[in-house]
Amino acid sequence: xxxxxRIVRSTARLMQRQGYxxxxxxxxxxxxxxxxxxxxxxxxxxxxxxxxxxxxxxGKEFADMLRETLEREDDPATAIAACADELAExxxxxxxxxxxxxxxTALESAGRALDIQRAAEEEFAAWRELVSGKLRRTGYPxxxxxxxxxxxxxxxxxxxxxAQVGESEEPLRLAGRHLARLITSYRP
Amino acid sequence: xxxxxRIVRSTARLMQRQGYxxxxxxxxxxxxxxxxxxxxxxxxxxxxxxxxxxxxxxGKEFADMLRETLEREDDPATAIAACADELAExxxxxxxxxxxxxxxTALESAGRALDIQRAAEEEFAAWRELVSGKLRRTGYPxxxxxxxxxxxxxxxxxxxxxAQVGESEEPLRLAGRHLARLITSYRP
DNA sequence: GTCTATAAAGCGATAGAC
DNA sequence: GTCTATCGCTTTATAGAC
Numbered sequence: 066x067x068x069x070x071r072i073v074r075s076t077a078r079l080m081q082r083q084g085y086x087x088x089x090x091x092x093x094x095x096x097x098x099x100x101x102x103x104x105x106x107x108x109x110x111x112x113x114x115x116x117x118x119x120x121x122x123x124g125k126e127f128a129d130m131l132r133e134t135l136e137r138e139d140d141p142a143t144a145i146a147a148c149a150d151e152l153a154e155x156x157x158x159x160x161x162x163x164x165x166x167x168x169x170t171a172l173e174s175a176g177r178a179l180d181i182q183r184a185a186e187e188e189f190a191a192w193r194e195l196v197s198g199k200l201r202r203t204g205y206p207x208x209x210x211x212x213x214x215x216x217x218x219x220x221x222x223x224x225x226x227x228a229q230v231g232e233s234e235e236p237l238r239l240a241g242r243h244l245a246r247l248i249t250s251y252r253p
Numbered sequence: 254x255x256x257x258x259r260i261v262r263s264t265a266r267l268m269q270r271q272g273y274x275x276x277x278x279x280x281x282x283x284x285x286x287x288x289x290x291x292x293x294x295x296x297x298x299x300x301x302x303x304x305x306x307x308x309x310x311x312g313k314e315f316a317d318m319l320r321e322t323l324e325r326e327d328d329p330a331t332a333i334a335a336c337a338d339e340l341a342e343x344x345x346x347x348x349x350x351x352x353x354x355x356x357x358t359a360l361e362s363a364g365r366a367l368d369i370q371r372a373a374e375e376e377f378a379a380w381r382e383l384v385s386g387k388l389r390r391t392g393y394p395x396x397x398x399x400x401x402x403x404x405x406x407x408x409x410x411x412x413x414x415x416a417q418v419g420e421s422e423e424p425l426r427l428a429g430r431h432l433a434r435l436i437t438s439y440r441p
Numbered sequence: 442g443t444c445t446a447t448a449a450a451g452c453g454a455t456a457g458a459c
Numbered sequence: 460g461t462c463t464a465t466c467g468c469t470t471t472a473t474a475g476a477c
Contacts (some may be wrong), residue, residue: 068442084361090471100444101472105442111472162364171418172357173272176350179265186419216431217413218405223411224278227403230359231374236407243404247435256460277454287460289454295460299454 069107071097077119077126082162084169085113085116085181117184118169124188129194135157135199142245142252144199145217149241153234164229165222193218204253213251217244257295259285265307265314270350272357273304273369303373304358311354312376319380323387328438330433333385333405337429340413341422352417353410381406392441401439405432 075097079088090112094101108114134151138144155163171185193214200210224240261391263285267276277298282289296302326332343351359373383404388398412428 082364084272084274084357087361089469091469100442104442105450105472160364164360164363167353168414169272169357169360172352172414175352175417176270176348182418189415189418198373207301212280212427213431215424215427216408216412219411219415219428220368220408221411222414224404224410225408226356226360226414227377227407229363230370232376236403238409239400239403243401243435246438247431250438277451279451290456290462292461293454405462 066101068097068099072099072104072107072115073122076115077122077166079172080116080119081123081164081166085112085173085178087177090115113178113181116174116178116181119179119185120167120170120188124191127166128188128191128195130182131195135195139203141199141203142248143146145196145248146241146245149221149224149237149244152221153228153237153241156225156228156237157234161229161232165225168222168226189218200248205251205253209251212250215248220244256287256291258288260292260295260303261306261310264303265310265354268304268307268358269311269352269354273300273361273366278303301366301369304362304366304369308355308358308372308376312373312379315354316376316379316383319383323383327391329387329391329393330436333384333436334429334433336383337412337425337432339407340409341416341425341429343415344425345418345422349417349420353413355365356410356414377406388436394437394441401436404435408432419429 067127072093076093079092079096090104092099093115094104097104104115105111108118127252130151131148134148135144137142138147167185167188169187174181174185176182193211196217197210198212198216203208205213206251220240220243221237227236228234260281264281265278267280267284278289280294281303285292292303293299296306304306318339320337322336323329323332327334355373355376358369359377362369362373364370381399384405385402388401389395393401403407407433408428409425412424415424416422
């Protein structure tokens with residue numbers, strides 16, 4: 066694997082677990098097997114530029130999972146519940162270590178590092194668009210789909226946070242069931 | 254105001270906005286108007302002990318808002334929507350600066366600082382208990398109330414995060430409406 | 442592109458006078 | 460309880476050889 070990609074992956078992984086402030090460039094250099102000089106060679110903008118790349122990387126990763134799981138089921142309500150279950154399994158498999166790949170960095174940067182914040186917001190919007198598209202293709206009116214997508218992503222995010230802090234799959238399992246019921250109640 | 258409380262309030266405020274790692278003891282000492290010596294006098298356990306006190310403080314603050322807003326409306330669905338609106342207004346009023354008082358610290362500590370994580374989980378559980386109690390008093394069966402309370406808190410948390418990063422009230426407004434609909438659909 | 446060395450600043454934490 | 464000074468370490472970032 067290319068050095069630059071190793072650096073991005075390590076940064077994404079570390080910031081997913083520790084956040085932006087707690088992740089040091091030395092740690093990134095060590096974990097990725099690149100020297101500090103190489104890190105600055107590829108990312109002359111330093112830590113902030115690395116964080117943006119990590120947010121983009123984590124955002125794509127989450128989007129891939131979402132896209133694949135949504136395609137696996139026809140009914141959007143069942144599909145969203147499957148996404149929640151998928152997240153619950155990933156969470157347990159990592160022993161509650163791997164939550165949302167970008168949420169800590171997004172919150173830390175809010176109001177203080179505008180380009181990181183904007184990158185995170187764009188990834189969130191892409192996730193919502195995936196959910197919204199699934200709903201529209203199943204016949205939901207555009208505004209209903211757009212609004213439901215907001216709440217689906219919000220609820221998955223919140224439940225993943227609760228699952229991680231509480232070290233339990235339950236918040237995600239319940240979120241999946243409740244979201245499915247909510248989506249069904251709007252069925253066209 | 255007593256020195257100790259000034260320190261706790263400043264810590265809570267700073268960690269709400271910046272998180273644990275990015276908040277320095279020097280900054281706490283400066284913002285609270287107490288010297289570093291005083292900070293260590295009241296919190297010999299240092300930064301970790303301060304974080305626990307801040308999480309407790311922020312947790313109580315959020316619980317107070319929740320309790321008051323829930324009491325203001327009879328119907329639990331309307332009451333939860335009112336909570337979401339209240340959060341949206343607070344968010345806009347602070348220009349998207351003041352999100353959930355403990356979520357960044359909770360996520361940063363997950364799996365790495367067990368006593369901080371546990372304190373955060375206890376505060377989350379207390380919030381869920383407030384929602385669950387409101388539902389039970391309105392006739393919802395105990396298990397339905399408990400499960401709905403999980404999703405209500407998850408969704409509010411996720412929507413508050415989305416509102417902060419996206420600098421928009423919309424995620425919270427939508428979350429309130431959708432949660433009200435979900436709760437109503439379980440009405441006994 | 443990779444590597445080492447280092448600068449400049451800030452960190453958490455402690456000591457001890459008052 | 461309050462205050463200042465300081466220790467030891469780590470941080471981001473840069474310089475320059477290879």
